[in-house]
Amino acid sequence: MKQSRLFYKTLKQDPKDEEAVNAKLLVRAGFIDKVAAGIYSYLPLGQRVLVKIENIIREEMDAIGGQEMLLPVLHPKEFWVQTGRWDSMPVLFKLKGANNKEFTLGPTHEEIITPLAKKIIFSYKDLPKYVYQIQTKFRNEARSKSGLLRGREFVMKDLYSFHKDEQGLDKYYERVARAYEKILARLSLGDISVRTFASGGSFSQYSHEYQTLCDAGEDEIYLCKQCNIAVNQELIKEQNVCPQCNNNQLEKKRAIEVGNIFKLKTKFSNACQLTYKAGDGHGKPVFMGCYGFGPSRVMGTLVEIFHDEKGIIWPAAVAPYKYHLLNLSKNDKVKLTADEIYRELSKKEEVLYNDRQDISPGEKLAEADLIGLPYRLVVSDKTHGQLEFKKRNENKTQLRNLKELF
């Protein structure tokens, strides 16, 4: 992508209406634009990052048998009345459509998927089933000051699983946990994310959150360094020891909840009368699990973790482009060399090429650091047909030939 064509503008100063580091940097670097508190547009650079995060999640969901669907944003009121959450969930955006029909914007989709599963699951032969969706969801938050960490409008992956019995649910629950660990490793968040015990609600002893350690996080977790697991704030009030080793020396840390896994068991299948005919001919309730992971929140988390005073430092797996090619020369011959390098390299790799004539070399270098692609390639009057190669997270530069890049 030639930067002269890219729909973006970087800012030299932090935007005045943002408090969170992730929002300041993503707005400054031209990845997102604020429309209202907790509501953002994703510009082309931001959209590329978001899709890469989504695709990592998608691949790992497919690998554990998940089938992708698309569920509606508009949920009729009666679906939420049936489960008792129309009045009990404070974050619902409610609205009226034609004929005064009432809706909420979906913050989560148990109310839609469970009645749908009733049309599909009748017999033990129809179980298990695993379905997921990656789509925009909504929470009418009272406050939203953390950029992409707490959106009123955000992108969410939710996987729902349906099982004959609790053993089937338990087994799949751990498969999802393994998939989440793979996702976090691919996002470069594996080493700083911990499985965190949370309350399981009225039916299960525990649920689990995936919490990424980060001072900017809104959550407090209590870390057991022996087991490398944690306990969340709600659960610590009930039990102030590690649920695995009973260690009571837990360390308080700030963290961002990037995912959660929850055994719904029969909570929603009872509310919606989702039953199946077992091998013995009797009707039994379906056991359900739900498993959330937030791509847009992850995007904010990555920026909170991977940045320096100059800008963002994207992990290669989610960077909008791998290489940032800069032409720092005004010389026509050097420009031709840079153009040629761009043409050749972009046949094989994702390259952003700063070909703009209207900004100075210094501005180009500063902008490259701000945007934060993994590899910077500079062509200038001093490189003599070669490239100056630099990793975003290192200081040393090297002269290289194009063919050495492959």
Add this chain to the structure above:
Amino acid sequence: MKQSRLFYKTLKQDPKDEEAVNAKLLVRAGFIDKVAAGIYSYLPLGQRVLVKIENIIREEMDAIGGQEMLLPVLHPKEFWVQTGRWDSMPVLFKLKGANNKEFTLGPTHEEIITPLAKKIIFSYKDLPKYVYQIQTKFRNEARSKSGLLRGREFVMKDLYSFHKDEQGLDKYYERVARAYEKILARLSLGDISVRTFASGGSFSQYSHEYQTLCDAGEDEIYLCKQCNIAVNQELIKEQNVCPQCNNNQLEKKRAIEVGNIFKLKTKFSNACQLTYKAGDGHGKPVFMGCYGFGPSRVMGTLVEIFHDEKGIIWPAAVAPYKYHLLNLSKNDKVKLTADEIYRELSKKEEVLYNDRQDISPGEKLAEADLIGLPYRLVVSDKTHGQLEFKKRNENKTQLRNLKELF
């Protein structure tokens, strides 16, 4: 995909709450599920079709320099007041969030993209720019009885272009027209879709719609057989001749509007004060175009056009899978052969494999016709290690070896 695992259920009877052929067939065949009038869930089969349609559109938008973005669903009221459409557009879903802040759910995104462009476009050097989004949009329709042809919640591609002057806009407008023709050809709708002249509003003489001829369509168009173009219902009241050849023997046809292209010119840039500094130093208004194409409506259109009394007949480019492999035998040895064919074929091709033991051969054949994949492959007690090959849109069957398929 093994059908024993697929999240779907086919219906032998038409659903009672649908009038439109597309909705009846898509619900019966397990592609979509109705949540409320004009609001559907896309099951895994439906999601695959939708994504394939989106990807065809995406490729052609990228080919004309379009950059993909993601814009919000929640639009603050003040953005729509600025352009005067808060009160003038009757189909807005309006709602209030925290602190009584008012929003509409985006039915289109001029109100968001124009103020955003103001932060990006300052000089003639920043022009032209082309950006698009493929995302869920909303219209609070009074009636919604045409299945996917008129959703209250639907998937829409909107491309927006920004130009220095009218000539630039005119030229790009025709590039988009060519891209739309390519999209329609790839969707197998090229031969039955016509560029249709429509009113250009207060600034342009004409805009254009892409109308697919179909008796189930909600639109009436007036076709000039000499030019193979048409005039829409609104415009025919002003001029009852072909705008190209002045022929007044226009033929009335029913059609579905799958896309439209519109020269906004300076309508929205004036409302939002989107100007740029020209080469001569003067501020000038940016010229804009907008270009819509509806993936979910196209999905409904394809079913209206490509079906018979047995079910859907998907064009290969958007079929959820290319091959439908059916095992009609109860014999264990034949099942092993079918399993092996599935394993081999699915390494190279998209295959749906009806491995279910709980339904009869007759039901499997009927279901294959209903689901409508391009190629049916039957393994039975009579095929002796070979496959019975049949195209969905032909009656003849042939015995083939697996290797002949490639």
